[in-house]
Amino acid sequence: MSKILMVEDIAVDIGKLNILKGVSLAVENGVTALLGRNSAGKTVTLNTVMGYWPVRRGRIEFLGASLVGLPTHRIARQGIVYVPPRGVFHDLSVELNLSLAIGSRAYRARREYVFSILTELKDILKMPAGCLSGGQQQIVAMARALFHGPRLLLLDEPSRGLAPVIIQRIGAVIREMARQMPILLVEQNFTLASELARDFYILDDGRTVYAGTIAELAADDELKRRYLAIG
Amino acid sequence: MRKYPTLLVGGVLLAVAPLTLSSFVLSLLAQAAVLAVFAASYDLLLGYTGIFSFGHALFLGVGAYLAALFLLNGHSLPLAMLAAVSAAAVLAVVIGAVTLRSKGVYYAMITLAFAEMFHIYAGMAKVTGGANGLIGIPLPSFIAAPVGDYYVMVIFAVICFGAMYFFLDSPTGRVLRAVRDNPTRAAMIGYNVPLYLVIAQVVAAVFAALAGVFLALNQGMVYTNVLSSNTTVNALLIVVLGGIGTLFGAVAGSLIVVVAGSILANYFPYWPLILGALYIIVVLLYPQGLMQLSFKRLGTIFRSNPAKEPNVSAGSDEGSDFH
Amino acid sequence: MSLSMFLVIFLEGLSASALLFLAAVGLSIIFGLMDILNFSHGALFMSGAYVAMTIFHATGNFPLAVLAGGCAAALLGLVMERLALRPLRGRPLYQAMVTIGVMLFLDQLVIEIWGPSLISFSRWGPLAGMTAIMSGAISNYRLFLILVGLVVFLLMAGFLASSRWGAMVRAGVENAGLLEGLGVNTGLLFTFTFGLGAFLAGVGGAVYGPFIRLVDPNLGLSILIDSFIVVVIGGFGSFGGTVLGSLLIGMLQAFIGYLSPGLTVMLNVVLMAVVLLIKPDGLMSVRRWRA
Numbered sequence: 001m002s003k004i005l006m007v008e009d010i011a012v013d014i015g016k017l018n019i020l021k022g023v024s025l026a027v028e029n030g031v032t033a034l035l036g037r038n039s040a041g042k043t044v045t046l047n048t049v050m051g052y053w054p055v056r057r058g059r060i061e062f063l064g065a066s067l068v069g070l071p072t073h074r075i076a077r078q079g080i081v082y083v084p085p086r087g088v089f090h091d092l093s094v095e096l097n098l099s100l101a102i103g104s105r106a107y108r109a110r111r112e113y114v115f116s117i118l119t120e121l122k123d124i125l126k127m128p129a130g131c132l133s134g135g136q137q138q139i140v141a142m143a144r145a146l147f148h149g150p151r152l153l154l155l156d157e158p159s160r161g162l163a164p165v166i167i168q169r170i171g172a173v174i175r176e177m178a179r180q181m182p183i184l185l186v187e188q189n190f191t192l193a194s195e196l197a198r199d200f201y202i203l204d205d206g207r208t209v210y211a212g213t214i215a216e217l218a219a220d221d222e223l224k225r226r227y228l229a230i231g
Numbered sequence: 232m233r234k235y236p237t238l239l240v241g242g243v244l245l246a247v248a249p250l251t252l253s254s255f256v257l258s259l260l261a262q263a264a265v266l267a268v269f270a271a272s273y274d275l276l277l278g279y280t281g282i283f284s285f286g287h288a289l290f291l292g293v294g295a296y297l298a299a300l301f302l303l304n305g306h307s308l309p310l311a312m313l314a315a316v317s318a319a320a321v322l323a324v325v326i327g328a329v330t331l332r333s334k335g336v337y338y339a340m341i342t343l344a345f346a347e348m349f350h351i352y353a354g355m356a357k358v359t360g361g362a363n364g365l366i367g368i369p370l371p372s373f374i375a376a377p378v379g380d381y382y383v384m385v386i387f388a389v390i391c392f393g394a395m396y397f398f399l400d401s402p403t404g405r406v407l408r409a410v411r412d413n414p415t416r417a418a419m420i421g422y423n424v425p426l427y428l429v430i431a432q433v434v435a436a437v438f439a440a441l442a443g444v445f446l447a448l449n450q451g452m453v454y455t456n457v458l459s460s461n462t463t464v465n466a467l468l469i470v471v472l473g474g475i476g477t478l479f480g481a482v483a484g485s486l487i488v489v490v491a492g493s494i495l496a497n498y499f500p501y502w503p504l505i506l507g508a509l510y511i512i513v514v515l516l517y518p519q520g521l522m523q524l525s526f527k528r529l530g531t532i533f534r535s536n537p538a539k540e541p542n543v544s545a546g547s548d549e550g551s552d553f554h
Numbered sequence: 555m556s557l558s559m560f561l562v563i564f565l566e567g568l569s570a571s572a573l574l575f576l577a578a579v580g581l582s583i584i585f586g587l588m589d590i591l592n593f594s595h596g597a598l599f600m601s602g603a604y605v606a607m608t609i610f611h612a613t614g615n616f617p618l619a620v621l622a623g624g625c626a627a628a629l630l631g632l633v634m635e636r637l638a639l640r641p642l643r644g645r646p647l648y649q650a651m652v653t654i655g656v657m658l659f660l661d662q663l664v665i666e667i668w669g670p671s672l673i674s675f676s677r678w679g680p681l682a683g684m685t686a687i688m689s690g691a692i693s694n695y696r697l698f699l700i701l702v703g704l705v706v707f708l709l710m711a712g713f714l715a716s717s718r719w720g721a722m723v724r725a726g727v728e729n730a731g732l733l734e735g736l737g738v739n740t741g742l743l744f745t746f747t748f749g750l751g752a753f754l755a756g757v758g759g760a761v762y763g764p765f766i767r768l769v770d771p772n773l774g775l776s777i778l779i780d781s782f783i784v785v786v787i788g789g790f791g792s793f794g795g796t797v798l799g800s801l802l803i804g805m806l807q808a809f810i811g812y813l814s815p816g817l818t819v820m821l822n823v824v825l826m827a828v829v830l831l832i833k834p835d836g837l838m839s840v841r842r843w844r845a
Binding site: 331332340344345352464471504510 | 585647648650652662775785819820822826827834
């Protein structure tokens, strides 16, 4: 099967710091997890795919076409949606958050379908997103991704700072979304990641240091200790 | 140790300059020396601490007006300097306290408002001579002649630049740069960031006030214009042309603005327009200033693609200039 | 104070508020959406006033003059955004510094074109007289200013509340990066918004000229300071805050100026300092995702 997203040996400088020194990964259908300690470069990798940071070196290809040098909005229009943790517009109502970038016609067309998956949205549509709980904001951010119907979803730490029972719900939503679209998932919560993902990559200090299937990783305590500080 | 020959040559050149230059050029050089100190004190904020003030003229003006008032009332110059320095320091602490918790962007506007308040007050109040300003400041006899004026201003500037250099080189100066580069990190290391920001403002205010005192001596009069925002813009022009965060760049910038300005203005009627355009181009193409603009680098500017920076990137620790 | 005098002063305060609002709204929006502290805002305002004065004296058509003033400022703003601001995007400090250069340049350009002295800017016939209010009277031009302020307020409020552009502007104020990631060309949005802000500044200048019956090359700076105070008090980037700040300062100017003229500038600054000590981000501040 051909790769949906290919990242090959990218290097990114932010200010004077070399944040990414050599990140490579490939995303296929299903959920691919991007793991690693804090400040290993996971979020910067997602941001770089979206074109927020320019690459100094390396290739990024989406469905066979290069993304390097494109402005962020053009990358987004190719069908990549990036969901930062609780990434909502606080000032806007939930409904505007969902319809803002796609227009009201597309919003009405997909409403039924999205609300059938995320039933909890119906009650909060008119509320400003800033008044919601962290879990609700994360649901809204993911619902927006469903409205956009992307060909690739970049999901950045959906569980950050949320209570275990809410993380379970988020996990269920991600599993449902993964049936519709390939997902590149950055996650600190290894348990959640291991439940969802099939393949994984580990970043350490701005480099891809390990890749494999989640099943292999779950069995390898040494690897988890070294790069994820687990166990 | 290779600095010493350069300093020596520079010192000799400054010392013998009056032998060859006309008194008109000497008076321009004296004025440039004072403005260089003022601009360098502005650079302490902008270049070394990352604080963008738009009311720095306030401190120059306070220094100049207090010096004029003290001298006119028969007090000695040292007492006038003491008064100027203390008043500027107190004002800096007050403004620092008001702006402490506000975003950086507010600082420029608040300082502008404060300076403008004093500007308007100085134009109305009796004590400051209203719109006419204070004239006929009694000057010590050695300043009255152009050559004496030149030496006093140059020696004043040399002492101030030396003091600022050692301040920036001190542990406190290094902390300021750490705060400029990353306030969050500096705070996490355990530095009291607001305290250091106030220190920077006080030190910059003190040097600006001293420049004000010597400006009053140099001009023999003080006029409300010294408090106007044009004065701050002049400092900004000097710092940008000379190079932000290069203390001695202020000397080059000051020479461009004062000396080249007065001489070129005779040949180019549109000189202020040219200066404005030059300033825009320098900020756009070479924010490090004209001083470091060598021909080799000129090539790379036009070839390199200016890196696109995201306005927002989730989860990044990098702070933008203002927030 | 009699009721009719109170009414007159109230309406004068309202007209002063309308002027302040017209001066500050573009500055507030440009900062709110684009993070640009636009020091050239006063110079754009002044350019609008000068162009309107020239057109009005040439044609005698005041509505046309106001439109021309707005369009001239918008054109200057668009050129400035493309040439000087876009290359520095994401570096707000340098953007603010470059706008100071534009301010210097425009201030000087006005002097080169129209000369350094004051030029009178007479009021259009239909707006020249006075209207009686009980035992007092107020100039028609002040009533006109209230009307213009109200129209711009309603247009902007409608723009921000109902249209998708407005929602995007509000979203961009909060988080331009996230909006860009949803496929919105924020570059275009920024150019449009900067042009809009400059247009409003130009219109403000065009209606301000006949109010003080003249234009002069120092106009830009005094307007810049007033606008700064309004937006600092109201909360930068907040539309409601700009309205609130204009009303506060305008009313203060009318009532305090009535009691003790000459105190107003100092009171403005003191009021600003007090507001900042209590609420460091102004009375209404926009919450930011990246906070």
